[in-house]
């Protein structure tokens with residue numbers, strides 16, 4: 001039964017890969033050659049076109065909205081309100097994997113095929129959605145299409161965003177033929193479901209095929225610049241230095257140590273990372289005069305994120321004094337944590353029992369369009385394992401048996417949601 005979905009994913013795995021190569025198994029992955037299909041590129045058009053023809057093939061009415069979100073709708077037999085919407089995204093990061101987003105879109109299409117094959121009659125309307133620009137790999141912010149759909153970002157604002165070539169989203173969508181005219185909101189939508197790869201190691205490690213997401217983590221980013229004094233590494237005495245990189249190393253250590261302590265002492269799911277560091281002038285014989293860096297803090301509990309942020313800011317003040325450097329922090333950027341709908345969580349749970357598939361309740365450490373949807377409708381997410389926890393990289397993989405189990409749970413969930421009164 002998995003074969004059509006598997007065929008779709010294998011067929012689309014060549015889009016955005018150089019050279020274009022269909023990938024059928026883990027052993028065919030090349031650690032250097034992933035897929036690259038940011039919004040508005042030719043490769044993005046290829047995979048969109050493929051999805052649209054699959055949707056039309058199964059009788060869905062396909063419409064495109066003003067920011068390029070794609071909708072494929074099947075009317076309900078008993079109600080024309082309370083739509084059950086489901087889907088994901090088709091854009092990718094640079095050199096990413098073939099399942100991130102695509103699994104949720106082609107899994108959604110496969111779920112409709114299975115319902116059609118069974119002659120299943122949905123009472124509520126069913127509607128697939130393909131969100132524009134989830135990754136933010138061409139146009140910032142990420143989660144762009146769902147932000148517009150959920151009313152958090154205006155159409156005009158979104159269309160004026162520019163990619164690295166200075167092209168606006170509006171122009172890019174015109175170029176690939178996806179600047180539609182539909183104006184869609186969520187007033188008639190009641191439920192949303194998204195199947196996605198976990199992008200972390202938990203399900204793979206525990207050997208559980210399906211995860212039911214209860215919370216999506218919040219994120220705080222603190223960008224900062226440390227200004228010291230660039231100088232000669234041979235002639236500047238130790239006590240006369242203002243070494244920006246030594247100050248940076250204390251900040252890195254603090255964030256890592258404190259996040260570890262919070263996990264140990266509070267049992268929290270806090271993570272703290274410094275993943276960006278630019279050293280100036282970056283010479284082996286020069287005392288570093290400037291460092292640009294960024295702190296990433298995540299947790300499903302907002303108070304934990306806030307306390308790590310506040311402690312980090314305080315530590316930064318102390319480090320500034322200790323090394324005589326000047327540390328400028330920019331206004332932190334944040335996404336608050338999202339609690340997904342407990343009603344949808346229990347429908348997914350019951351659906352998995354009906355099809356006899358083992359699940360685990362869990363949180364998502366990555367951001368998803370579901371978090372925007374959850375602000376307006378009852379939303380839930382189904383995770384399938386990522387081999388070795390890898391994603392956003394060419395070695396991203398999910399085993400076909402797990403994909404089959406995920407789509408069985410998704411299909412049963414949609415059937416149950418669509419029959420609710």
Ligand SMILES: [Zn+2]
Pocket residue numbers: 089100101134196
């Ligand atoms: Zn994704």
